[in-house]
Amino acid sequence: MVQGTTSDAGKSTLVAGLARILRRRGLQVAPFKPQNMALNAAVTADGGEIGRAQALQALAAGLAPHTDFNPVLLKPSSDIGAQVIIHGRVVASLSARDYHAYKPTAMAAVMQSWERLCARYDAVLVEGAGSPAEINLRDRDIANMGFAEAADVPVVLVADIDRGGVFAHLVGTLELLSASEQARVRGFIINRFRGDISLLQPGLDWLEARTGRKVFGVLPYLHGLFLDAEDGLGDAVAEGAGAAGALRVVAPVHPRISNHTDLDALRLHPQVDFHWVGPGQAIPPADLIVLAGSKSVQADLAWLRAQGWDEAIARHLRYGGKLIGICGGFQMLGRSLADPLGLEGEAGTAPGLGWLEMETELKPDKQLGTVSGHLDGALGGGAAVVSGYEIHMGVSWGAALQRPALWLESAAGKRADGALSADGQILGTYVHGLFDAPQALSALLAWAGLKDVQPIDLAARREADIERLADALETSCAIDALFDHRLPTQPTLSPLSPP
Template identity: 50%
Template sequence: MAAIMVQGTGSEVGKSVLVAGLCRAFANRGLNVRPFKPQNMSNNAAVTFDGGEIGRAQATQAIACRVPASVDMNPVLLKPEGDRVSQLIVRGKVRGTLTSGRWREGREGLLEEVLASYRRLADEADLVVIEGAGSPAETNLRAGDIANMGFARAANVPVILAGDIDRGGVIASLVGTHSVLDPADAAMVHGFFINKFRGDPALFAGGMATIEQRTGWRSLGIVPWLAPARRLPSEDAVVLDHPVVGRGHRAIIACPITPHIANFDDLDPLKLEPGVEVVMVPPGRAIPDAAMIIIAGSKASRADMAFLRAEGWDIDILAHHRKKRPVLGLCGGYQMLGRTIADPLGIEGAAGTTTGLGLLDVETVLGDDKTLTQVTGEALGASFSGYEIHLGQTTGSGTDRPLGRLSDGRAEGALTADGLVAGTYVHGLLGEAAQRAAWLARIGVAGQGPDHHSDVDAALDEIGEAIERALDVDAILAIAQRAA
């Protein structure tokens, strides 16, 4: 068994994509590879074959390895419910909530479980490619760390460090990381590489030499800007900091960005369609005149419903409906389309009931049992495959007219008699080309894009090939073989 850990000089330096690319590059060499991230924080999650949930990035990395995703690939997942509160998922199952103040003590008890998951993966693989979180330079978080050097030291896994040149200051970020690390932590780093480079890498030869001289770390290469990464599922809400605004003459599909938006990668397959433009609507803006509105998933559907009203988006959605234009609610969005969302146990905050948009004759009651399952079925005359990941049960006369049927015959979702309002708990509904085309036909657009799953796989191939060209992959594998 061999292992390598990719850490970064900061968040958003591209670690998730780099790990996915390395996984595909090594898998293409015939190695049995597994991805691993000790601790992740994201509301974009995926359901595994063994009935748990992990971060979306690790599920994508599993695809890169050409293996099913398992809960051991991301044993600790934090799903933010507010600025200082997160739901804690351990090996795919909810273990409670944690405030930021309690996290420092709580994470120390998780290291053994993290190591146990890692060892299970190591036992079945030739190579484990591990992704760090944030940066090891955040030395204020070093005590009790399980995400970066704390894990690397405990598992005796060598580290390579990635720096992002696109944001500037990459020499200082790498040299600075070296200068603030504890010497024993710095000794775990066996090399570095540069990510997101635009132009001729030869122009940065002097920069690479400076970093090598100042740190003593080996240069492993310069990765170019990876355009295919845009086709991979979105991992977290950072991508929503620069939302798309409508332009051009394509049919607009609008989605409001609520504070607790989750699994908004459900909309990614629509980006494959030349006839539509997905517009993510930020707070402070009205929902534009659109062919369709999609209300995405939510980590806190009652709070996001209240936010919809505070923004006046409920008025926009109801006006859109009066124009006889379709509305689709996904998971938490499905709950918001109903008459009420009740939380008698205070699962998502203070106990109580929130009035929904009332466009579907359904009611939702939140409970402490989370549904986590992969599903297949048919809706609108076309097949789909995806997964359910939600709290609560939705009932009412609206479910007597289901949107579709699961492969086991169960009814799924709700659809109004006029076919204009639909709700579903299926994430990934729009991934298959025929299913997506059925929805686009309702707004007069011909679906032309491929299956999203096939496109993601093709993008991973392109990224893996770029990694092989840009990095000294042989040297990275040799470093990985030093793992215990």
């Protein structure tokens, strides 16, 4: 089990890299995160949803995502409440206090998944959540040492040296654990190191002497590494680049933004000057504005209006700019948003931005599934191929949907999705992953005004960076010592059975 001294210490990254290493050595390996709290989700092969990071780790292991890889997913809908998803399905929306009482039930689901994975795979790589030293969360813990104790697994602690205070993080975390929990910690991995490793060595020697535990490795800072974000945007809100003549793209960051990984292909494109726009910032001049998904659409729309962003987007449209709304962002574009059951907050109906002639009502049954199809011909690109997934609770209707943006195909036949405004300026869709397929990305960038679009392949970039991460771990970490036995040294890959 990989646990971290802080959130974003590198747990997800380390598990993904180790999964690829074990796969290279011929082992059938599965990722596992008992409890995840994240608004970036992925649809699984068995029709549920899990955290995005576990889907990435499954890819590194050569597997299709499965709900057993993340049996408990919490999707925050407010500062004190979250939607609770067990084995891929919504079971309740609970306050933090009520969820604490629910944890024994959640733990039972965790152990069911754990036992199934242990029966099917040669190795299971477990990822903790946050830090095991969060004293207030230790009672009924299912995410860190509570699970490690129940499953009787060894633990490695990872810390991010780029944050500073890495020795204090590691020693302090260890000191705050109980005696039995301390005994589980076999050693440490230090993440994101820059500089001359010889200058760090005295500190590593001191750490091993002070704790009696091994430093298994120091992973270097891997500049430009692209892996799907588990949840938060972090420092990405301040990012922005792009050569002269690049297409200017901005995306407002509302409080409950979800599945912002939809915009990764835009962020990584060499001809796109991409900017997140954070609280208190003005929306700058742009060619394209993208409204990403939301876990609380009404609340996020009210917040967007309070920032004055609705007026800025209206001005953007008056000057001929393009606008795309994805999932919750699509729902915001309509005339009204109804939540009669209070599924995402207080029950009631709120006005939408009114730029598409449609209404939306939230329903208790969540729509989940992988989809494929093509863009409508009006968007150019020769009906470019689209591949993605749906995760939403809303049902939309209205005249705007008579001009669909996408056509999706399934065993049930062909169906329309989304809307394209009559003037061709506004596009809305329920499909996550809209920009991921190279053809669709090129077509949409051309629609937004970019000339001579260079194609990029997001999936190929992701795969190359997983390989780069695994190579770095092989070089910088004592892999055999980490697993406490000799692993196969030559690749002997065989087909991996599905979960």
